[in-house]
Amino acid sequence: MSTVANTIFSPETAARFDHLVTIYPLKRSALVPMLLYAQDEIGYVSDAVVAEIAERIGLLELDVRNVLSYYSMLRTKPAGKYNVQVCTNISCMLRGGYEILDHCKAKLGIGHKGVTPDGVFSLEEVECIGACCWAPAIQINYDFHDDLTPEKVDVLFQIYRDGQGKDEK
Amino acid sequence: MADVTFTVDGKQLTAPAGTLLLEACKSAGIEVPAFCYYPGISLKAACRMCVVRIEKMPKLQTACTTPVAEGMVVQTETPEIAQARKATLQLLLGNHPLDCPVCDAGGECELQDMTFKYGAATSFYAEPKHHREEQKWSPVVYYDRPRCILCYRCISMCGEGMDVFALGIQNRGSSSVVAPNVPAQMSPDDLAHVDCEQCGMCIDACPVGALTSGTYRYKTRPWEMNHVSTICTHCGDGCKTTLGVRSTSDGSEIVRGDNRDKSGINGDFLCNKGRYAFDFANNETRLTQPLVRQPNGELKPVSWEAALDLVGKKFRELRDTRGGKSIGVIGSNRTTNEESYLLQKFARTVLGTNNIDHHRTADYVAFAQGLAGKAGLTASLNDTLTAPAIMILGGDPTIQAPGTAWNIRTNVRNKRARLYIANSSEIKLRRQAKAFAHIAPFSYGALASFIAGDDSATDSLTHAGADAASFHSFRDAVRAEESLLVLIGSEIRGADLKRLLAFGTTMPNRKFALLSDYVNSRGAADMGLLPDLLPGYTPLAGNTTFAEYNTPSAPGLDMLEIFEAAGKGELSALYVVGANPISRYGVDPSSLANTFVVVQDMFLTETAAIADVVLPAANLYEKSGSVTNSYGDLQLVSKAGDRAGVRTDFEMIVRIADKMGANMQALVPFGKGTRADMGQSRGAQSGEADRHAVWLTANHLEPKLSPFDPFAILDEIQRLVPGYNLMRLQLLSGNDQHLEPAAGNLVQIANRRDLVLPANDSLFTSGTLGRYSAMLSDLQHNESLRPPTGLTQIQTAAD
Amino acid sequence: MPTLVSHPDEVKVVSRRFGMGAANIDKYIELDGYKAVQQAIAQGPEMSNWIINTMKASGLRGRGGAGFPTGMKWSFVPKQSEKPKYVLVNGDESEPGTCKDHVIFLHDPHAVIEGTMIAGLAIGSKLGFIYLRGEYRYLLKIVEKAVADAYAKGFLGKNIFGSGVDFDVITQTGAGAYEVGEESALMESLEGKRGVPRIKPPFPAVVGLYGGPTVINNAETIANAPHILLMGGEDYAKLGTERNGGTRLFGISGHVERPGVYELPMGYSLRKAIYDVAGGIKDGKKLKAVVPGGASCPVLTADEIDVGLDFDQMGKAGTMLGSGGIVVLDETVSIVEFALRTIAFYQHESCGWCIPCREGTDWIKKTMTRVYNGGGTRKDVDNIQYLADNMMGRTFCPLGDAAAMPTLGFVKKFRKEFEDYIDGHKAGTPIITVEQLVGAGH
Numbered sequence A: 001m002s003t004v005a006n007t008i009f010s011p012e013t014a015a016r017f018d019h020l021v022t023i024y025p026l027k028r029s030a031l032v033p034m035l036l037y038a039q040d041e042i043g044y045v046s047d048a049v050v051a052e053i054a055e056r057i058g059l060l061e062l063d064v065r066n067v068l069s070y071y072s073m074l075r076t077k078p079a080g081k082y083n084v085q086v087c088t089n090i091s092c093m094l095r096g097g098y099e100i101l102d103h104c105k106a107k108l109g110i111g112h113k114g115v116t117p118d119g120v121f122s123l124e125e126v127e128c129i130g131a132c133c134w135a136p137a138i139q140i141n142y143d144f145h146d147d148l149t150p151e152k153v154d155v156l157f158q159i160y161r162d163g164q165g166k167d168e169k
Numbered sequence B: 001m002a003d004v005t006f007t008v009d010g011k012q013l014t015a016p017a018g019t020l021l022l023e024a025c026k027s028a029g030i031e032v033p034a035f036c037y038y039p040g041i042s043l044k045a046a047c048r049m050c051v052v053r054i055e056k057m058p059k060l061q062t063a064c065t066t067p068v069a070e071g072m073v074v075q076t077e078t079p080e081i082a083q084a085r086k087a088t089l090q091l092l093l094g095n096h097p098l099d100c101p102v103c104d105a106g107g108e109c110e111l112q113d114m115t116f117k118y119g120a121a122t123s124f125y126a127e128p129k130h131h132r133e134e135q136k137w138s139p140v141v142y143y144d145r146p147r148c149i150l151c152y153r154c155i156s157m158c159g160e161g162m163d164v165f166a167l168g169i170q171n172r173g174s175s176s177v178v179a180p181n182v183p184a185q186m187s188p189d190d191l192a193h194v195d196c197e198q199c200g201m202c203i204d205a206c207p208v209g210a211l212t213s214g215t216y217r218y219k220t221r222p223w224e225m226n227h228v229s230t231i232c233t234h235c236g237d238g239c240k241t242t243l244g245v246r247s248t249s250d251g252s253e254i255v256r257g258d259n260r261d262k263s264g265i266n267g268d269f270l271c272n273k274g275r276y277a278f279d280f281a282n283n284e285t286r287l288t289q290p291l292v293r294q295p296n297g298e299l300k301p302v303s304w305e306a307a308l309d310l311v312g313k314k315f316r317e318l319r320d321t322r323g324g325k326s327i328g329v330i331g332s333n334r335t336t337n338e339e340s341y342l343l344q345k346f347a348r349t350v351l352g353t354n355n356i357d358h359h360r361t362a363d364y365v366a367f368a369q370g371l372a373g374k375a376g377l378t379a380s381l382n383d384t385l386t387a388p389a390i391m392i393l394g395g396d397p398t399i400q401a402p403g404t405a406w407n408i409r410t411n412v413r414n415k416r417a418r419l420y421i422a423n424s425s426e427i428k429l430r431r432q433a434k435a436f437a438h439i440a441p442f443s444y445g446a447l448a449s450f451i452a453g454d455d456s457a458t459d460s461l462t463h464a465g466a467d468a469a470s471f472h473s474f475r476d477a478v479r480a481e482e483s484l485l486v487l488i489g490s491e492i493r494g495a496d497l498k499r500l501l502a503f504g505t506t507m508p509n510r511k512f513a514l515l516s517d518y519v520n521s522r523g524a525a526d527m528g529l530l531p532d533l534l535p536g537y538t539p540l541a542g543n544t545t546f547a548e549y550n551t552p553s554a555p556g557l558d559m560l561e562i563f564e565a566a567g568k569g570e571l572s573a574l575y576v577v578g579a580n581p582i583s584r585y586g587v588d589p590s591s592l593a594n595t596f597v598v599v600q601d602m603f604l605t606e607t608a609a610i611a612d613v614v615l616p617a618a619n620l621y622e623k624s625g626s627v628t629n630s631y632g633d634l635q636l637v638s639k640a641g642d643r644a645g646v647r648t649d650f651e652m653i654v655r656i657a658d659k660m661g662a663n664m665q666a667l668v669p670f671g672k673g674t675r676a677d678m679g680q681s682r683g684a685q686s687g688e689a690d691r692h693a694v695w696l697t698a699n700h701l702e703p704k705l706s707p708f709d710p711f712a713i714l715d716e717i718q719r720l721v722p723g724y725n726l727m728r729l730q731l732l733s734g735n736d737q738h739l740e741p742a743a744g745n746l747v748q749i750a751n752r753r754d755l756v757l758p759a760n761d762s763l764f765t766s767g768t769l770g771r772y773s774a775m776l777s778d779l780q781h782n783e784s785l786r787p788p789t790g791l792t793q794i795q796t797a798a799d
Numbered sequence C: 001m002p003t004l005v006s007h008p009d010e011v012k013v014v015s016r017r018f019g020m021g022a023a024n025i026d027k028y029i030e031l032d033g034y035k036a037v038q039q040a041i042a043q044g045p046e047m048s049n050w051i052i053n054t055m056k057a058s059g060l061r062g063r064g065g066a067g068f069p070t071g072m073k074w075s076f077v078p079k080q081s082e083k084p085k086y087v088l089v090n091g092d093e094s095e096p097g098t099c100k101d102h103v104i105f106l107h108d109p110h111a112v113i114e115g116t117m118i119a120g121l122a123i124g125s126k127l128g129f130i131y132l133r134g135e136y137r138y139l140l141k142i143v144e145k146a147v148a149d150a151y152a153k154g155f156l157g158k159n160i161f162g163s164g165v166d167f168d169v170i171t172q173t174g175a176g177a178y179e180v181g182e183e184s185a186l187m188e189s190l191e192g193k194r195g196v197p198r199i200k201p202p203f204p205a206v207v208g209l210y211g212g213p214t215v216i217n218n219a220e221t222i223a224n225a226p227h228i229l230l231m232g233g234e235d236y237a238k239l240g241t242e243r244n245g246g247t248r249l250f251g252i253s254g255h256v257e258r259p260g261v262y263e264l265p266m267g268y269s270l271r272k273a274i275y276d277v278a279g280g281i282k283d284g285k286k287l288k289a290v291v292p293g294g295a296s297c298p299v300l301t302a303d304e305i306d307v308g309l310d311f312d313q314m315g316k317a318g319t320m321l322g323s324g325g326i327v328v329l330d331e332t333v334s335i336v337e338f339a340l341r342t343i344a345f346y347q348h349e350s351c352g353w354c355i356p357c358r359e360g361t362d363w364i365k366k367t368m369t370r371v372y373n374g375g376g377t378r379k380d381v382d383n384i385q386y387l388a389d390n391m392m393g394r395t396f397c398p399l400g401d402a403a404a405m406p407t408l409g410f411v412k413k414f415r416k417e418f419e420d421y422i423d424g425h426k427a428g429t430p431i432i433t434v435e436q437l438v439g440a441g442h
């Protein structure tokens, strides 16, 4: 049972949030994880997400917005079902990161922060994701895919399009 | 803390250990530039302008965060430091619009000053600057993003200072931006707004022109104004506000109110009313000609001479035929002490009546009686900033006395003062309170008894959800305080108030203040706008203090009795000075059908509308004199604005008395010998000359003559009113001084009818006057668009 | 899944259990897991001193970048404190070129948990946090599972190993911000705030998380603790060089034949690391430059790589050991482009709090972008250097320095390449297209 009436989240997520605010010395510590988990479920941090999380933690909505706008993984607009994040930072760049990015753009027909018309994919160029030794690397949602070539990317996209991709949440 | 000795730019300085280097330098006259530093709010160390070189430290250090230490050796202006500051300025100016010629802050801008000093005027960036449209966050707050240097002062001012948290910082890096709490997508007009108390403190704190005031923006240039420090006319705190004044064809107009010089009793603070609500002066319905009711019932403009003649003649006639007792006088909470004093003197000695009262917003009579004979027990507003412990019983300072609330918050934040609140509502200050006793509605009498030790009162205090034990622990905690400031709301009155004070004054180190609503509510009571008490709460019976007065000895009619008398046809005349009792007390206008009513006001209020004669009055910003705030702090009022056609209440009383053939010398002790030229009043009413006889003579100067000089009456106040033993130089220097008009040993008078009617103003209303302020109307409308934020339950960044 | 590499020169301490299934708690126990913490507890009242002295003797220096001696850091925490004390494990790993904590969380999460317990016992804390960057969700799950298993076994929670001491571990995730790796910004983030650093002093050891004394260490630092207790501080110290005890995970990436995370003794030759361990320059190309310790370290030219990989030797060479992320650039790389990509990162990640970093990174990026796009003048190179010079040492936290240092390295060591580029002689093979210059994340 959620402690918030009319929660916008699924029962599991609501229960998780009920728990999350109890484990820290200060309730507020739950804010960043909650925003991220809320985004995982809703697709983005909507105004309703902001309002409910503010209520759950006992913060002003402004405060939630201040925090949420700081973190680059949090978005306030919907992304595709599979958000493709291409690292172009130095190690990846040296091993073809930009080539992968260009390939994704061409393949998906969208640019940085774009969403395909069918809503299946969105694309984002991101900073270093901590896979430098296995570059070039991308993340699709939370899944890492490394040591890529454009051909491998094509295969990946097909796997996701077929609904076979892992969808790590 | 112990003092430490250190060296700055070769000078040996001492300061208490722990003092911030920047403050220590400032005290020694060494100016260290700073954008993000602002005294009293949290340290930022973000702008890096205050960098200095400290011996033995590898890097330049920020003076704003470094505490002074014994033996520290500091350089504040070396070529290295100048270069660092110059580079920082160059970075800022890279994106700054440099629209100084039209910017409100031009000429008063810290960025401009620093650029001038460090010569960072040349830009070596070829890229275009960011451009963003200016945003209207509220009727009074505008934000120009490109001008913003992200010093975060406004955010802290709003959050820490005001406890409002309407401003935040969003995004990060070079996309960082100050954001208000109502984002565009949540707003009906798709524009971002602030939902807040509209105090404008953010504007004052802004070192540049990023935040500008709705009343002032693009109106004029700072150097084209004269700046007059005077006292805000609105609430009982009596904040100093510096009014920017510009000449117009029919007088002079106030275009800005602010508090940047921080010289007043209010220190850093000014609320929305002090800052913006001076615009009633320019309301188009303002009266500028005397009006006299014609036989056909219409009010028609007449000359001043005709109006005053008529009033003088009628007053004299009615006094002589029906007796002074048939005349009622109602004074004002917004006129000066001199005017109030003069009014009661006029009523008592010229009209011959004690039927005089004013709209009482707190029971100062009971307060004075409760403290009678006990000196040193009243608190100054200044004490709210320093007291180690404060208890507030009733009232809601955040709304009713915002300056008091600001001081208390500052005290709690920076000096860890302990705050105790007992109230029937969850007032906002409870967020700062160490203990909060939530009492049942209408149980303030029981609260007073309980605090005074009556345990049986807990039953009445208790209501659903509260238990008696919490009241006891509250009382125990308060009693355990070695020294305590007690602020009392207007809910506690009469016998309750006396009971509370009778107990409180037996405890050591207690000080008390009674909060009221308007700029001179306290002064009105102190000056004897009361039917049964002379100035200084001097009883009529056996009065020797005012022996030179020839006043009726029986108490007169109070506010309600005056209207009852009118209803019975027993009131021949009513003289209303700066008050609107018809609306305030819900008086049936027809009850005054057979009363000759004279009203002095700025507007055709409900009361003025039924008057036989209406005399257009100047407001508090258009006159000089003195006022006394809720706490008993006396301050000087100076003339800022001016309007052709209107006169001060002081002048009108004098002229009416003159028309009645009164002994002017006795009424206004304006000099020896000759009768004054009654035509010359402008200079004197503004208080440009301090020409009253006694003070000047005492200072070996030849007095000149004017019966319009409020200082002549001030002199009499000083001479006669118990407790008003003020210091002239303090007053004239613009300093506040705390007075204790209750100091004398007063005769206790039996309980009287409760005549207190709190104003119940919100943050954006101010009695009748407030209705004529377009800015306050805008703010009320603005407020009505959004639900309140419910801040009492919220954790904030400062928690 | 990241591939595991290995090389004979490796000395495996912290990576000992990599590839052995140690994420499974039983496997971890079989491989000497949770022995060190019990050994510490067996010291009885001397436990805290024993741990701290062993850590001091090991010469272990922080693996997060700054190389602060870990034993000393732990000893700074006041013994008595009104507020609770905390251990905070920094797994924010966001420095470009760095992915070593990634493999620790993947292969040996219990070592981090055990290390956290040890740090907690050393300073008298009852609660530890393991903070992972938001992108490491799959690793977070591995760590969460490991924590849950440790609780199930009764290793965490009340009265751990009969010591009479309670110890809890909470895992936490970030949400995308490099600056949150900075220790005080990390604490802000963990408190649910914007990742803006705090004014220092006070330092975390005195006033840290929730205002309590806090030890904050990099995940690799923490994961080393159990090994050090088991093998003894002196023995660990001997693996490395003077004042640089032990071994370190180096992530070698970029233009090498065998990129990967290798555990090498401190002081190991950078040249050998590139040419032997990582198999030399990819496709037989020539070496142009090395960024030796993550993106914030000043670049070394091909002639400058005869230097030992420890904090002191790298310092002497005018650069830093940093986070151990060695990024190798071959002859095809345009330094102008590489410098631009580097500053673009810092511009994106600056928290924006202080003027020199917020505006400085922005103006350097803008100027470099224009240069890269062919609109530069020689004066721009001076301007870039002027900007970076004026950021150095002037910002609120070290991120400003981290942006200025590599910038200065590039324009000073490759000034001619910048000038030639401006004059139309572009070295290297540009990869970034003009429209891509919007940059990541914007």
Ligand SMILES: Cc1cc2nc3c(=O)[nH]c(=O)nc-3n(C[C@H](O)[C@H](O)[C@H](O)COP(=O)(O)O)c2cc1C
Residues within 6 Å of the ligand: C061, C062, C063, C064, C065, C066, C067, C068, C070, C090, C091, C092, C093, C094, C095, C178, C179, C180, C181, C182, C183, C184, C216, C217, C218, C219, C221, C222, C397, C398, C399, C402
């Ligand atoms: C901008 C910046 C980013 C940092 N990022 C990380 C990081 O991702 N991981 C890390 O362990 N330390 C990082 N650090 C270093 C930490 O501030 C801190 O020194 C370190 O966590 C201490 O642990 P150690 O003593 O074990 O090295 C960063 C520092 C700065 C200034």
Ligand code: SF4
Residues within 6 Å of the ligand: C179, C197, C349, C350, C351, C352, C353, C354, C355, C357, C358, C395, C396, C397, C398, C399, C400, C401
């Ligand atoms: S140097 Fe300044 S702007 Fe940059 S990350 Fe640190 S505090 Fe933020």
Ligand code: FES
Residues within 6 Å of the ligand: B033, B034, B035, B036, B037, B044, B045, B046, B047, B048, B049, B050, B051, B062, B063, B064, B065
């Ligand atoms: S005043 Fe010190 S950094 Fe801004």
